[in-house]
Amino acid sequence: MRISLLGPPGAGKGTQAARAAARFGLAHLSTGAIFREEIGRGTPLGREIEGIVEAGLLVADETVDRVVFSRIGGPGGFVLDGYPRNIAQARSLDAFLADSVPIDGAVFLDVSEGEVLRRLGDRYTCPSCGPVRAPGGACPSCGRALERRADDEPEVIRRRFQEYHRVTGPLLSYYGPRLARIDGDAGVEEVWSRLEQAVMPWA
Ligand SMILES: [Zn+2]
Numbered sequence: 757m758r759i760s761l762l763g764p765p766g767a768g769k770g771t772q773a774a775r776a777a778a779r780f781g782l783a784h785l786s787t788g789a790i791f792r793e794e795i796g797r798g799t800p801l802g803r804e805i806e807g808i809v810e811a812g813l814l815v816a817d818e819t820v821d822r823v824v825f826s827r828i829g830g831p832g833g834f835v836l837d838g839y840p841r842n843i844a845q846a847r848s849l850d851a852f853l854a855d856s857v858p859i860d861g862a863v864f865l866d867v868s869e870g871e872v873l874r875r876l877g878d879r880y881t882c883p884s885c886g887p888v889r890a891p892g893g894a895c896p897s898c899g900r901a902l903e904r905r906a907d908d909e910p911e912v913i914r915r916r917f918q919e920y921h922r923v924t925g926p927l928l929s930y931y932g933p934r935l936a937r938i939d940g941d942a943g944v945e946e947v948w949s950r951l952e953q954a955v956m957p958w959a
Pocket of ligand 1: 900
């Protein structure tokens with residue numbers, strides 16, 4: 757099985773991709789995780805993208821394509837998490853796989869703006885401990901006052917959500933009959949059960 761999970765920030769792509777990987781024996785390829793790992797190891801790629809990722813900017817399509825393609829050259833199954841994020845990347849992916857095993861399809865975790873705001877609204881940062889999930893106020897671990905990262909402000913979350921849909925709308929059309937759309941507003945277990953059913957024809 758070769759699939760991609762699509763969905764806005766807060767849709768639970770990482771969690772669901774990990775479950776799909778375990779259930780169907782797939783490689784879980786998260787572009788975010790790969791980038792963080794490369795930056796952490798100080799590789800040439802890591803040094804190239806470090807400033808971009810830190811500034812919250814998007815890594816160029818050619819670079820993302822190169823990184824993903826270097827990991828899907830073999831015959832094995834995979835679940836992509838965070839890729840493709842636009843129609844140009846989707847076309848590149850299809851072209852790259854044209855001579856091997858094509859992608860079966862994409863699953864769109866359709867989460868409402870209200871649900872994303874609810875899920876991401878409790879993200880704060882402790883100056884000592886880093887990101888925490890807490891209702892604001894004091895850090896549950898060390899008691900220091902929590903701060904809100906600019907990225908986690910509701911206005912910013914709302915803007916990212918709308919930007920995601922602007923870019924992803926055409927991507928959903930591109931996948932057409934290869935797209936499975938899942939209501940992602942439910943809890944983790946319910947969403948997983950829907951996802952498992954949706955991808956079963958590709959297993
Ligand atoms: Zn703390």
